[in-house]
Amino acid sequence: MHKFANPTFFMKIANGIFPWATGISILCFAVGLPLALIISPPDYQQGDTVRIMYVHVPAAWMGLMVYGVMAASSAVFLIWRHTIAHLVARASAPIGAVFTALCLVTGMLWGEPMWGTWWVWDARLTSMLILFFLYLGYIALGDSFEDQERGDKAAALLALVGSVNLPIVHFSVEWWNTLHQPAIFGLKGFSVNAAMLQPLLLMVAAFQFYYIAVLVIRLRAELLSAKIRTARFNLAAAE
Amino acid sequence: MTIENFPTAVFCGENLSCRRGGRSVFTGLSFRVTSGEALVLRGPNGSGKTTLLRLMAGLARTASGTLTWNSGDIRDDGPAHGARLGFAGHLDAVKPALTVQENLSFWAELRGANQADVTQALEIFSMAHLANLPGRVLSAGQKHRVALARLLLGNTQLWLLDEPANTLDDIALNALRNVLGEHLQRGGIAVIASHGDALLAQANTLDLRHFIQNKPIMAAA
Amino acid sequence: MNGFNAILRRDLTLAIRNQGEVMMVIAFFAIAATLFAFGVGPEANVQSRIASGVVWTTALLAALLSLERLFAVDYDDGTLDQLLLSGVEPVVLVLAKTLAHWLTTGVALLIAAPAVALGLQLPATGYGALMISLLLGTPILSLLGAVGAAIVLGARRGGVLLSLLLLPLYIPVLIFGAAAVEGAVLGMTTTAPYAVLGGLLILALTLCPWAAATALKHAVE
Numbered sequence: 001m002h003k004f005a006n007p008t009f010f011m012k013i014a015n016g017i018f019p020w021a022t023g024i025s026i027l028c029f030a031v032g033l034p035l036a037l038i039i040s041p042p043d044y045q046q047g048d049t050v051r052i053m054y055v056h057v058p059a060a061w062m063g064l065m066v067y068g069v070m071a072a073s074s075a076v077f078l079i080w081r082h083t084i085a086h087l088v089a090r091a092s093a094p095i096g097a098v099f100t101a102l103c104l105v106t107g108m109l110w111g112e113p114m115w116g117t118w119w120v121w122d123a124r125l126t127s128m129l130i131l132f133f134l135y136l137g138y139i140a141l142g143d144s145f146e147d148q149e150r151g152d153k154a155a156a157l158l159a160l161v162g163s164v165n166l167p168i169v170h171f172s173v174e175w176w177n178t179l180h181q182p183a184i185f186g187l188k189g190f191s192v193n194a195a196m197l198q199p200l201l202l203m204v205a206a207f208q209f210y211y212i213a214v215l216v217i218r219l220r221a222e223l224l225s226a227k228i229r230t231a232r233f234n235l236a237a238a239e
Numbered sequence: 240m241t242i243e244n245f246p247t248a249v250f251c252g253e254n255l256s257c258r259r260g261g262r263s264v265f266t267g268l269s270f271r272v273t274s275g276e277a278l279v280l281r282g283p284n285g286s287g288k289t290t291l292l293r294l295m296a297g298l299a300r301t302a303s304g305t306l307t308w309n310s311g312d313i314r315d316d317g318p319a320h321g322a323r324l325g326f327a328g329h330l331d332a333v334k335p336a337l338t339v340q341e342n343l344s345f346w347a348e349l350r351g352a353n354q355a356d357v358t359q360a361l362e363i364f365s366m367a368h369l370a371n372l373p374g375r376v377l378s379a380g381q382k383h384r385v386a387l388a389r390l391l392l393g394n395t396q397l398w399l400l401d402e403p404a405n406t407l408d409d410i411a412l413n414a415l416r417n418v419l420g421e422h423l424q425r426g427g428i429a430v431i432a433s434h435g436d437a438l439l440a441q442a443n444t445l446d447l448r449h450f451i452q453n454k455p456i457m458a459a460a
Numbered sequence: 461m462n463g464f465n466a467i468l469r470r471d472l473t474l475a476i477r478n479q480g481e482v483m484m485v486i487a488f489f490a491i492a493a494t495l496f497a498f499g500v501g502p503e504a505n506v507q508s509r510i511a512s513g514v515v516w517t518t519a520l521l522a523a524l525l526s527l528e529r530l531f532a533v534d535y536d537d538g539t540l541d542q543l544l545l546s547g548v549e550p551v552v553l554v555l556a557k558t559l560a561h562w563l564t565t566g567v568a569l570l571i572a573a574p575a576v577a578l579g580l581q582l583p584a585t586g587y588g589a590l591m592i593s594l595l596l597g598t599p600i601l602s603l604l605g606a607v608g609a610a611i612v613l614g615a616r617r618g619g620v621l622l623s624l625l626l627l628p629l630y631i632p633v634l635i636f637g638a639a640a641v642e643g644a645v646l647g648m649t650t651t652a653p654y655a656v657l658g659g660l661l662i663l664a665l666t667l668c669p670w671a672a673a674t675a676l677k678h679a680v681e
Contacts, residue, residue, distance in 0.1 A: 078674075133628040140624055144615040149259075153678040154611045158625060161607055161671055165629050168660070172632035175656075179639060296545055299681045322547030330538025336477040337470075348466040349546040389542075 005082035007223060018216045025209035032202030040199050049113050054199055056106035058207040059099050060124070063131055066096030066211065070138070071163035074156035086152050087226075089159060090142060091218035095211055097135035103128050123177035127170045134162045148229065245396045245426035247274045248309055250295075255304035257290050263302065264290055265450035274396075274426040277419070277439050282447030288432035289329070291447065292399045295430060296326050308397075322350070324397040325390035331382040332389075335375035339366060339385055342374055343392065350393025360391040364414050380406040387415060398422060398429040404438060412438075463548035464556045471560030481526065482564050486572045489522035493576045504581045511582035512641035515590065518576070519569050520601060520630055526565045527605035527626070528612075528619045530557060531676065535613045541680055550673035558606045558669070566598035582645070589644030596657040597637040603661075603668035604629050610675035632660060 036054035043050035070092050076085040107125045108118045119125075141158055145151030249271065256266035264287035272278045280288045293299040295306060297313050297320045306313045313320040333342055343357045361367050364384045374382065383406050390398055398419075404412055416438060419429060423439075431438060475482060496514045500506050534540040543553055573594055574587055582590065608626040612618045640653035 130628050130631060133624075137621075137625040137628065140621060141611070141615070144612070144617060144621055146616070147614065150614055150678065150681070153681075154615070154675065157671065157675050157678070158611055161611075161629070164667065165632075168632050168663075169628070172635045172656075176635045176639065293680075296541075298541060298544065318547045318549055321545040324545060326541065326545050328538060328541060330536075330541065332538035332542045334470075334474065334537070334539070336474055341473070345466060345470045346542070346546070349463050349543075349548060351462070 005080070005084055007084050007087075010084050011219065011223065014216045014219060018213060021209045021212040021216070025206050025213055028202050028206030028209065032199055032206050036199035036203055041195050043196075046114065049110060050196075052106050052110040054203050056103055056110060057200065058204045059103035059106060060128060061204065062207050062211060063096055063100035063103050063128060066092050066099060067131060067134070067159075067163065067166070070096065071159045074159040077156045078153070078160070083152075086156055087219055087222045088215070089156065090152070091215055091222050092211075093135060093139050093142070095214050095218070097132065097139065099207070099211075100128055100132045100135060104132060121177065123170075123174040126173045126177070127166075130169050130173070131166065134166070138162065243425075245274060247426065248396060248428065249273045249307075250397060250428055250430075251307045251310075252295070253305055253307070255291075255294065255306070256302045257287060257294060257299070258302045259287075259290060265447055268304070268445075268447070268450040270445055272428050272430065272443070274428060275423050277423055277429040277431060277442040279439070279442045279444045280430065280432040280447060281434060281444055282451075283434075286447040286451055288434075288447060289401055292326075292328070292401050292430065292432055295397075296324060296399050297321065322393070323395055324399060325393075325395035326399045327386050327390060327403055328401045331386040333374040333377065333382045333385050336373060338371050338373050339377070340370040342385060343388060346389050347392045350395075352392040352394070356392055360388040363391065363418060364388045365410060380408060380411065383407065384411055387411075387418075391418065396427050398427065398431075400429065400431045402432055402434075404433065463546065464552050467543070467548070467553060467556035468560050471557055472563065475560065475564040481529070482568050485522050485526045485565055486568050488525055489518055489569060489572055490576060492518040492521060493580060497580060508581035508583055508645075511577055511580035512586060512590070512645060513638045514580055515573060515577045515582065516593075516597075516634055516638040516641065519573060519594065519598070520634055522569060523565055523598060523601045523605065524623055524626055524630075526561070527602075527609045528622050530561055530606060530609040531613055531679075532609070532618060535679060540613075540676065544676065544680060550676055551669045554606055554610070554669045554672040554676065558602050558672075561606070562599050562602040566594075566602055569598060570594050582641070585647065586641045586645040589640045589650050592650075592654065593637040593640040593657060596654065596661055597633045600633050600657070600661050600664045601630060603664040604633075606672040607668050607675065610672040610679060613675070613679035633657070636660070 032054075037051050040051070040054075042048050070089040073085040073089040073092075076082055077089065104125065107122075107128070111120055111122075111125075112118050138155055138158055142151050142155040145154065250273075251269075251271045253269050255268045257264045264285075268291070270278060280291060282288055290299060294301055297306075297317055308320065308323070333339075337345070339361070340357065343360060344354065347353065347357050358367070361370055364387060366381070366384055366388065369377070369381060374385070377385070387403060390400075403415060407415060419439060422429060431442070493514060496510070496518070497507060500510065531540065534543065544550060570591065573590055577587065577590055605626060608622050608629070611625065612622050615621055636653040636656045640650045640657070643650045643653065
C-alpha cells in the first residue's frame with residue numbers, strides 16, 4: 001500500500017483512471033438527467049417537485065462521502081506522513097464544499113413549494129449546513145499559514161476533529177429538531193419506488209465519477225503548484 | 240547545586256537530513272559528541288544551524304536519519320530526552336508579568352530543582368539584584384541572561400545553545416564561559432550554534448556548509 | 461503531577477496579574493447580551509422567551525474570545541518550546557493549561573451568568589438549570605477550544621480563523637445547554653440534556669487533550 005504513496009506512481013494510476021471516470025460520468029449524466037427530470041413518474045404527493053431529489057440526494061451523499069475521504073486521507077497523512085494523502089484531502093475539500101452547497105440550494109428550492117418557505121431548520125438540512133461550515137473552516141485553515149507544511153498538518157488534524165464531531169452534531173441537531181418541531185414533513189419523507197430508484201442510482205454514479213475526474217484534475221494542479229514552490233525555494237537558495 | 244559528575248554519555252546523529260518548506264536544508268549529516276565535549280555548529284545564514292538544534296532537542300522531525308542518546312533513539316521517549324536537556328533558543332521565554340525569581344522558580348519546579356539552585360543561578364549570571372523585577376522591564380541582554388540561567392536548573396546533561404553570546408556584555412560572556420567550562424568538566428555535553436568568535440578554547444566544529452543540499456524533495460509526476 | 465501543578469499555578473498567577481483579560485471577557489458577555497436586548501426590544505415576555513438561548517450563546521462567544529491567547533502567548537515568546545522540553549508529557553501540559561483557562565474564564569462566566577440572565581428576564585425556575593448546564597458545558601468549550609487554539613498556532617488572522625473552526629464544533633454544547641435551561645423554565649425534566657452534556661464532557665476529556673497535544677507538537681516542529 002505504501003507503493004501508492006509515491007506521487008509519480010500515484011499520478012500514473014490517477015491519470016489512467018481519469019478518461020474512464022470522465023467518460024462514465026458524462027454517460028451517466030446523459031442517461032440519468034433525462035430519466036430523472038423528464039421520463040420518471042411524478043410523485044403522488046410532491047408532484048414534479050420530487051425531481052429536485054435526483055440532484056439533492058446524490059449531492060448530500062457526496063458532501064458526506066467527500067468529507068469521509070478527506071478525514072481518512074488526513075489520518076493516513078498524519079500517521080504515515082504520505083504527502084499524497086494530504087494532497088487528496090486538500091484537493092477534495094472544495095469539491096465536497098460545492099456538493100454540500102448544491103445540496104443546500106436544492107433543499108431550499110424543494111422547500112419553497114413543499115413548506116412554503118425557503119428555509120426550514122429541518123434536521124438534515126441543518127446538519128448539511130454545519131457540514132458546509134466545517135468545509136469552509138478546513139479550506140480557510142489550510143491557506144492561513146506561511147509555512148505550508150505546518151498548514152497541511154493543522155488542516156489534517158482539523159479534518160479528523162471534524163469527522164469525530166459530525167455524528168455528534170447530527171445527533172444534536174436531530175434531537176433539537178424533534179424538541180422544537182415535532183411534526184414536520186421532513187426531507188427524509190422520500191420513499192423510493194423502482195421507477196425512481198433507477199434514475200437516482202444513475203445520478204449517484206454520475207456524481208461519483210464526476211468527483212473522481214475533478215479530483216484528478218485538482219491533484220495535477222496541486223502537484224504543479226508544489227513544483228513551482230520548490231523551484232522558487234531553489235532560486236532563493238541558489239542566489 | 241549538584242556538583243557530582245554526569246554519567247558517561249554519547250549523543251549521536253547519523254545520516255540526518257531535514258527539510259523545511261519543501262526543500263531539503265541539509266542531508267547526510269552525522270555527528271558524535273561524548274561526555275565532556277562541545278560541538279560548535281558553523282555555517283552561513285540558512286544553512287540550518289537552528290533547525291539542527293531543534294532536531295537535536297526533539298522539537299523538529301528529521302526527514303531521515305536517527306538521533307541517539309547512548310544508542311537509544313531520542314524519539315522513543317520524548318519527555319525523558321527533554322528532561323536531560325537544556326535548550327536556549329532565539330526566544331528567551333521570559334514572562335513579562337512574572338518577576339525574574341518567579342520566572343526561574345517555575346522552571347525549577349518543573350525540572351525538580353530547588354530555590355537554592357535558583358538563587359545560585361541568579362548569582363552566577365549576576366542578576367541577584369534583578370530578582371524581584373518583573374520580566375517586562377528587563378533589557379534584551381538581561382532577558383537572555385535569565386534564559387541562560389535556566390540552563391543551570393535541573394541538572395541537565397545536554398545543552399543546546401543557539402547563538403548564546405548574542406546581546407551579552409563582557410561580564411555575562413565571561414560568566415557563560417565559566418559555566419560552560421564547568422558543565423563540560425562535569426561530563427556534560429554542549430552543542431553550540433555560533434557564527435561569532437569562539438566561546439570555548441577547544442571544541443569540535445561541524446561546518447554545515449558541507450551538508451547543504453538544496454534539492455527539491457517533491458518528486459512530481 | 462508536579463508539572464501539572466506548576467503549570468496550573470503559573471497560569472493562574474499570570475491570569476491574576478493580567479486581570480484585565482478576564483474582565484474583558486465578562487464585559488463582552490454583558491455587552492453582547494445587552495445588544496440582544498436592544499435587538500429584540502424591551503418587552504419582558506419576548507426577552508424571557510429567548511433568555512436561555514441568548515445567555516448560552518453570548519457565554520459561548522465570550523469563552524471563544526479568550527481562547528486565542530491560550531497557547532499563542534507561550535508560542536510567541538518561546539515558552540511553549542521550553543514547556544515541551546521540560547520533561548512534562550504534552551497531554552499533561554494541555555490539561556493543566558485548559559484547567560487554568562476554565563478556572564479563570566469558565567468560572568468567571570458562571571459567576572456573571574445569573575446577572576446577565578436576570579437582565580434578560582429569565583424566569584426564576586431557569587437559574588438552577590442555567591448554572592448546572594454552564595458547569596457541565598463550559599469545560600467542554602475550554603477543551604474543544606484548546607484543540608482549536610493549538611491548531612491555529614502560527615496562522616495568520618488566528619482569531620477570526622479560530623471562530624470559524626470552533627463555532628460549528630460548539631453547536632451540540634449550545635443545543636443541550638440552552639435546552640436544559642428552557643426545559644427547566646417550561647417545567648420539563650432536564651435529565652436528558654444533563655446526561656448528554658455529561659457524556660460530551662467525558663468524550664471531550666478523553667479526546668481533546670490528545671488532539672491538542674498533537675497539534676502543539678506539530679506547531680513547534
